[in-house]
Amino acid sequence: MTEIASDPDAALKGVADGATVLVGGFGTAGQPVELIDALIRTGARDLTVVSNNAGNGDHGLAALLAAGQVRKIVCSFPRQSDSWVFDALYRAGKIELEVVPQGNLAERIRAAGAGIGAFFCPTGVGTPLAEGKETRTIDGRDYVLEYPIRGDLALVKAHVADTRGNLLYRKTARNFGPVMATAATTTVVQVDRLVDAGAIDPEVVVTPGIFVDRVVVCPASTELAEEGAAG
């Protein structure tokens, strides 16, 4: 059953050193900043972070990297105009980087959540990112064998949750949230708003509560949280 946590620190109890953490977001859209701040406060070290980017500016994921708690990051697009924290750590040899094509990142996480052992994918065939990987020709097309990415912990930002853990997202802040929620031993979700079971139309639930272990309300700092539950 989904547990409703009183605050982000309570939601992140028991994070172990060396954990693999799936962190939602595409740049800052959908980045679970309050949960990342709480992860920093746990002091957990030697983390492997899986996220599309490697932090923006000095907040959220960038702050986690700056705190020296991340040993390795798995992402598709680390280099951005405001990724100076990551850039400096990488150039100093203080963080390990695994670059994964964005669709492979999503599908490898999806595969973990869906119980798929591995899959053959056409992305990256003949490129440096497929070097050393098993390949196979199926019906005349070449594919690369890709393995799932599973997390010990997933940190996700959604818009609205009900007390059963059913989730709605908002616009392109959805991005990796629904797949990451399925792929971790413990999935923690921060939401703008919590509503009673029954207040979300079952037809429009995006992430069913079975994938959600803990929910914590972190009201958005803007008026955007005023949107309707079905919006």
Added chain:
Amino acid sequence: MTTATIEQPDRGPLTRTELAQQIAADIPPGSYVNLGIGQPTTVADHLAPDSGVVLHTENGMLGMGRAAQGDEVDPDLVNAGKVPVTETPGAAYFHHADSFAMMRGGHLDVCVLGAFQVSGTGDLANWHTGEPDAIPAVGGAMDLAIGAKDVFVMMTLFDKQGRAKLVPSCTYPLTGVGCVSRVYTDVATFDLTPDGVVVTATFGTTVEELRSRLDVPLLAG
């Protein structure tokens, strides 16, 4: 499909705007289209309002509208370049695995990408210069390159040092193999066909002059 090469030596090279217009005019009405980060994004400005083209953005949206202005800016609504955008009537949101299934599964009609180099056989290099101090970042480029039914490249034909970017074999790390179908540049457009590289138009130059500057054999229609 072979049409006569249109040589226009007496005009200048295409401006960036003209290049974007050229590509927009060649996108079939009603297509599902992904425009890459940077220059390709400008193609959207030249699509006819009645074209029925639906724009896909990798971060989970179909029916993406123009860039957001003023009060329209919403941090939860951005494009692949993380620029705030708007939604159009009939837009849809979806998660990343669905978004990339649209590419990989062959559902997108056209994508337009920038390039460092393209080979005559359609290999694409656009994600990494391979320089030792460069931080590699691939994003969705590899998935798009092998996924869309037609991959159009939008680039200058020569780099700042005057070196051709349409080459017999890419020297930069590859993004995809044999995936590019058409190359739009400031001085010429090319169809990459099983028979070879066909020059379909020139701007401020001739096929003869291009043959002297490129190491790729050129066919003219």
